Structure formats: C-alpha cells, structure tokens
Amino acid sequence: MRYKVLFTILIFLFPIFSNIHCRTTKNPGNNDSNEMEFRKSLRISENVSKILDQLLKGYDKRLRPNYAGPPVEVGITININNINSVSEVNMDYTMDIFFRQMWTDKRLSFGGVSELVIGSDMLHKIWVPDTYIANDRKTYFHKATVQNKFIRINPDGQVLYSMRMTVTAACPMDFRLFPMDHQECDLEIESYGFRMEDIKYKWAAGLNTSAVDVAPTIELPQLKYKEYKLIERQFRLSTGLYSRLTMKLYFVRSLGYFITQIYIPSTLLVALSWVSFWLDRTAAPARVSLGITTVLTMVTFIWSTNASLPKISYIKGIDVYLVCCFFMTFASVIEYAMVSYIHHRTERRKRKSTQKLQVLQNPNQLQQLAILNHNNLIHNLKQNEINEHINRNRENKCDKNIYHDINEHRKHYLKTHSDHHHHEYIDKEFEPLNDDDDGVNIRIYREKPRKCTCNMSKNRNLDANLSQRTSHKSTKSGRLPRNNHSEHSLNEIKSCSISNKDLSMMQQYQQSELFDRIKNNSIRALSESSLRRSVSTQNSRKKKFCRIKASTIDNYSRIIFPATFLTFHLIYWTYYLKIAG
Known part of the structure; x- marks a missing residue:
C-alpha cells in the first residue's frame, strides 16, 4: 500500500520536472547573459562611484576653474x-x-x-x-x-x-x-x-x-x-x-479685439448722436436724453479702456480716437442747445412784435397806454423831487434840443404874457422810466423840471431854431422827433435861477386845461412813436439775427458732423497704421 502511494506521486511529478528540464536545455545562455549584464552594471556603478570619489577628492568648490588664469x-x-x-x-x-x-x-x-x-x-x-x-x-x-x-x-x-x-x-x-x-x-x-x-x-x-x-x-x-x-x-x-x-x-x-470691442461700438455711438439732427427741434426730451446717453457711454468706454492699462502721462493712440468720439457726441448736445436757444428767441420776438402791432392797430389800447404814461408821470412828480432838481441844476445850462411839443407849450405861454420883457419859464425834459432789456423799447416818460431865466429875444430865437430843426426832422423822417436825453446830459442846460413867484406861475400853467390836452397828445404821440420805433428796431435786428435759423443749423450739422468724422478717420488710420507698419 505504501508503494502504491509513492508510485502515484512520482507519476504526477514527472511531467513537471521534465518541463523544467526542457526549458533549461533550450536556453542555456539566457541566464549567462543576464548574469553578465548584472555583473557589468555592478562593475560600472562601482567604477562611477570610484570616479566620483576620485573627482571630489581634493576638489575645492570655492575656486572657479582656471583660477588666476583666463576667464x-x-x-x-x-x-x-x-x-x-x-x-x-x-x-x-x-x-x-x-x-x-x-x-x-x-x-x-x-x-x-x-x-x-x-x-x-x-x-x-x-x-x-x-x-x-x-x-x-x-x-x-x-x-x-x-x-x-x-x-x-x-x-x-x-x-x-x-x-x-x-x-x-x-x-x-x-x-x-x-x-x-x-x-x-x-x-x-x-x-x-x-x-x-x-x-x-x-x-x-x-x-x-x-x-x-x-x-x-x-x-x-x-x-x-x-x-x-x-x-x-x-x-x-x-x-x-x-x-x-x-x-x-x-x-x-x-487689433481684432479692439476693433470689435472699442472702435466699432464707439463709431456707432457717434453716429447715434447724429440722429438728433433729424428730430424735431421742439422735441427737447428726446434730443437731450439721446445726447446725454451717448456722452455718458463714451465716458464709460474711455474709463474701461484705461482701466486695463497703466496710469501713464502721455496720450495713447486709442485715447486720440476715444476723445475725438467724445467731443463729437458732446458737440451734438451743444448743437441742440444752440438750436433750442435760437428757436425760442425767434418765437419770443415774433410774439412781442405781434403784440405791439396789435397795439398800433387798436386806438383804444393806444389811448390806454397814453393814459397809463400820464398817470405814471403825475405820480412821479413830487414836490421834493422838483426842489431837488431845482437845487441840483441851478448852475446847469438849458438844453438846446427840447422836444417840439414842449416848445409849443412854451410858445403859447409866451404869447399870453407878451407884456413882460423878461420871462421865466419851465423847460421840461422827458426821460425813460423803464427799458425792455431785449432791445425792443416801450418807453414811459416823466418830466424833469428845470429852472432858467432867459431874454425874450433869445427865447424867440431859440424857439424858431428848435421849431425849424424839429419840423425839418419830422418832415425828413416822417415821424415825431426822438428824445435826445441820452445824447445830451444835464450839464449842457443853461444855468439860471427861479423865484417862488415863477414857481407858482409854473404850477398854475401845469394845471391849465391846455397843458393837459397838449401833454396827453404829446404822451400819446411819444408812445406811438416809441412803439413804431421799437417794432422797426425789432424787425431790423430780427433780420440781422435771423440770418441763422434753427433749421439751418440742423441742416448744416447733418453734413458737417459726418464729413468731419470721416476726415478724422482717414487721418487717424493713415497716420497710425503707417507708423505701426
């Protein structure tokens, strides 16, 4: 039984040993080569170690090679x-x-x-x-x-x-x-x-x-x-x-990034600001909002571009372009400001001219204006003002350029008192109480009393000269004479004195019916003359000022702005591309 077990084991082990023997007999030099390579590498490593040890033996790393020799x-x-x-x-x-x-x-x-x-x-x-x-x-x-x-x-x-x-x-x-x-x-x-x-x-x-x-x-x-x-x-x-x-x-x-992200958008913004030139000049909200939006967007473009660059002091090429675009958009806002100003000023002048022409064509309104001027005149003639002017102008000279209507007053008074060799009289001068600041004047006049004593012969000669001058001017111009108070100061009036009797006679004459009638006619004539003169002045200034119309500015801007921007583009790209190339 024991022999049978051993025999069985040998039968199983025989193929294994036979296979191992066959492999060893087929490659007999394989192990020898591996062993030789291993021994060779071992010898080389031992040799390298010896070489390194030999190289570093006596080596001083503090000294450079060729010390005290060539570099x-x-x-x-x-x-x-x-x-x-x-x-x-x-x-x-x-x-x-x-x-x-x-x-x-x-x-x-x-x-x-x-x-x-x-x-x-x-x-x-x-x-x-x-x-x-x-x-x-x-x-x-x-x-x-x-x-x-x-x-x-x-x-x-x-x-x-x-x-x-x-x-x-x-x-x-x-x-x-x-x-x-x-x-x-x-x-x-x-x-x-x-x-x-x-x-x-x-x-x-x-x-x-x-x-x-x-x-x-x-x-x-x-x-x-x-x-x-x-x-x-x-x-x-x-x-x-x-x-x-x-x-x-x-x-x-x-350049591609900057063209798509900066140059094209900024160019479109400038073109967008030109849209306001085609909008109605009375559409203020639309034009103002469009202009301000484009200006603020250009400011944002400039800020975002410079945020990615250092804070340098000189001007960059892109700064030239963006600043020009900014001024183009800003100029469109200024253009509308000019258009709006001219438009509203023209409309205001038209309204005032129409109102004044209506006053000239309506006798009732003209009479009311004359009465208003007369009431203002009486209201401002106070006794203390008369005394003040009398004392102030005691040494002054009489004005030779007295109004024709006032000369008629004085002539009538002299004829009724012709028995006097010498006569004291009052010279009244009209001065404006208000002045319209827009260049169209409606003047309300008041009388400034002055005192003087002159010979009858001198007065008559003065009356004749003034009457001839006034009638000549009236015939030549076709209207009442203008007040020359602005051209002749009070220093040109003759110096004279007045007594209390003369002052009472002057006041008695002022209260007469003839004085009131002539005075009202004079005030009305002055008012009508002032209105006609103001309308003619307005028309002349309007013609001179309205040579430039609001619509004309918009029409020119539609051409000038694009042409200017196109010219800038040609100069900009030609200059910078030439230098960059």
Whole structure:
C-alpha cells in the first residue's frame, strides 16, 4: 500500500520536472547573459562611484576653474516652453523655460565611461557659476516630483547644468501707438559677483540648433510672438566690468479685439448722436436724453479702456480716437442747445412784435397806454423831487434840443404874457422810466423840471431854431422827433435861477386845461412813436439775427458732423497704421 502511494506521486511529478528540464536545455545562455549584464552594471556603478570619489577628492568648490588664469566661458541656451502672459498694467511678462549652462572644469575630467549623469545633490559639491537674471521680478524653480535639475559631466570636464523654472521679468512698454503698438521684452543674464576677467558669457549655438528655441504653440490673447534677437555685451557697474547676455522678444499686438470691442461700438455711438439732427427741434426730451446717453457711454468706454492699462502721462493712440468720439457726441448736445436757444428767441420776438402791432392797430389800447404814461408821470412828480432838481441844476445850462411839443407849450405861454420883457419859464425834459432789456423799447416818460431865466429875444430865437430843426426832422423822417436825453446830459442846460413867484406861475400853467390836452397828445404821440420805433428796431435786428435759423443749423450739422468724422478717420488710420507698419 505504501508503494502504491509513492508510485502515484512520482507519476504526477514527472511531467513537471521534465518541463523544467526542457526549458533549461533550450536556453542555456539566457541566464549567462543576464548574469553578465548584472555583473557589468555592478562593475560600472562601482567604477562611477570610484570616479566620483576620485573627482571630489581634493576638489575645492570655492575656486572657479582656471583660477588666476583666463576667464571661464559659460555658454547659455534657453528653451522657451510657453509664454504665459504679458501684463500691460504691471509691465512684465511670464514664461516657462529650460535654462541650461555649459562650462569646462578640468578638475572634473575622468576616463572609463562616456559621461556622468548626476542628480541635483551633486550641485552642492562642485563649482557652479553664480548666474542670475538681472531684470527678473520673481523666479520659481519647479519641484514636482523632485527638483527639476540635473548635471551631466563629459570625460573632458565639460559640465551641463539644466533646470526648469518660471520667470517673471520686467518689460518696459511704450503705449504711444496702442493698440497698434509693437512691444519688446528683454531677458538680461549676467554673473552676480564674477567680473569680466573671471567669467565670460556667450550664447551656445550648436551646428544644427540655435541658442534659443521657442515652442511653436505659443498663443497670447492680445499679442502675437514675432521673433527674438540675441545680444552679447559688456556692462559696466561701479564694481567693474561684467559680461551680460540679452535675449529680446518681439511682440505685435492683435487689433481684432479692439476693433470689435472699442472702435466699432464707439463709431456707432457717434453716429447715434447724429440722429438728433433729424428730430424735431421742439422735441427737447428726446434730443437731450439721446445726447446725454451717448456722452455718458463714451465716458464709460474711455474709463474701461484705461482701466486695463497703466496710469501713464502721455496720450495713447486709442485715447486720440476715444476723445475725438467724445467731443463729437458732446458737440451734438451743444448743437441742440444752440438750436433750442435760437428757436425760442425767434418765437419770443415774433410774439412781442405781434403784440405791439396789435397795439398800433387798436386806438383804444393806444389811448390806454397814453393814459397809463400820464398817470405814471403825475405820480412821479413830487414836490421834493422838483426842489431837488431845482437845487441840483441851478448852475446847469438849458438844453438846446427840447422836444417840439414842449416848445409849443412854451410858445403859447409866451404869447399870453407878451407884456413882460423878461420871462421865466419851465423847460421840461422827458426821460425813460423803464427799458425792455431785449432791445425792443416801450418807453414811459416823466418830466424833469428845470429852472432858467432867459431874454425874450433869445427865447424867440431859440424857439424858431428848435421849431425849424424839429419840423425839418419830422418832415425828413416822417415821424415825431426822438428824445435826445441820452445824447445830451444835464450839464449842457443853461444855468439860471427861479423865484417862488415863477414857481407858482409854473404850477398854475401845469394845471391849465391846455397843458393837459397838449401833454396827453404829446404822451400819446411819444408812445406811438416809441412803439413804431421799437417794432422797426425789432424787425431790423430780427433780420440781422435771423440770418441763422434753427433749421439751418440742423441742416448744416447733418453734413458737417459726418464729413468731419470721416476726415478724422482717414487721418487717424493713415497716420497710425503707417507708423505701426
């Protein structure tokens, strides 16, 4: 029984052992090759470890290569993976790059292997140049998942040091042609402490590669990458002469965004403000609201555009356009203000002219106006005013240009008292009590008493001269003589004196029926003459002023405003596109 169990087990194990034997017999050298590779890698790693230990033995990282000899030449290459942004507000740009430095250190020469690829821990054990970016604002070294740095050492001692970083560098910009501007952003590379006699930088361009490689997939929202330029130069500071490398990146601004978001809307707003020229000039709410809305919208456009730009003092290209659009919309509001003013002034003049013509054509209203003037005259002739004028004008001269109606009063009075050799009389002068400030005068006159004593012969000669002058003027003009009070002051009246008897005679004459009748006729004539004179003055001024009508301004504006704006467009785009090109 025991033998049967053992026999059964052997039967099951035989195929397994036979399969293993077959595999080993088919690939007899496979294990040998793996073993040989393993031993070789073990020998190489042991050799590299020995090489590194040997390289670092007696190595002083504090001293540069070729110390006290020729300067170390450091070659620079840059691979631009992406340009993240170009900020106009902060005047800087951000990009992701692979930054590589190459130099030769004879102390790191070795043999036995083609090259040594070492991690970033080796950086703390060998000398590396103190390279920095002179115009950077912030630099970030990537550490996911480890520090993105490595070192390669060739047998001849040439060292390649590569790192990945994100650099934010300053980029001074000129916005005079904005948004048709070209921007130039620099990247300045130099040594922080070593001068020209210690380190010399250069762009390390290979046979088939350039020192700078830009990814073709770079896309920016407003700018478009154009080209780059590499410069090697020496830069002098207070501590000495330094070697510096400069990489210039050139960008061209894309105009599509600004055309669709700023230029076209602002142009349509200006055209919208012209709609008011076709609206009725009496539609004040519509025209005013339309003008103010377009002006406020243009202010919003200007504010939103400058909010995305730095606070600069000079004028940008887009400012010229927006300010011109603002003044065009503002001018449309001013145009309506002129139209409204001229329209209302013309209507007001027409109403006043119609009212005054109605007064001339209606005798009852003209008589009422004469009575009103007479009542105002009597009301203003107070005794204290008469005494005041008498005392004030005691030394004055008599006016030679007395009204014809007043001369008739005095003639009649002299004929009734012809027995006197000398006669005292009253000279009355009419002066206006009110004046319409719009240039159309309806004058209400009052009498100013003056006292004088003159010879009868002089008075008669004076009467004759005045009568001839007045009749000549009346015949020539066809109307009553005007008051020349404004042309002859009180200083031209003859000086004379008056007694209490003369004053009582004057008052007795003023209370006579003849004086009242002649005075009323004179006042009525003066009122009618003043009305006719005011209407004729208004008509002459109206003809002169109304050469420019409200409708004419609107008609001219419909042509002048679009023509001016079109001319501005031609000059603006020709000038800026020519400079930008």
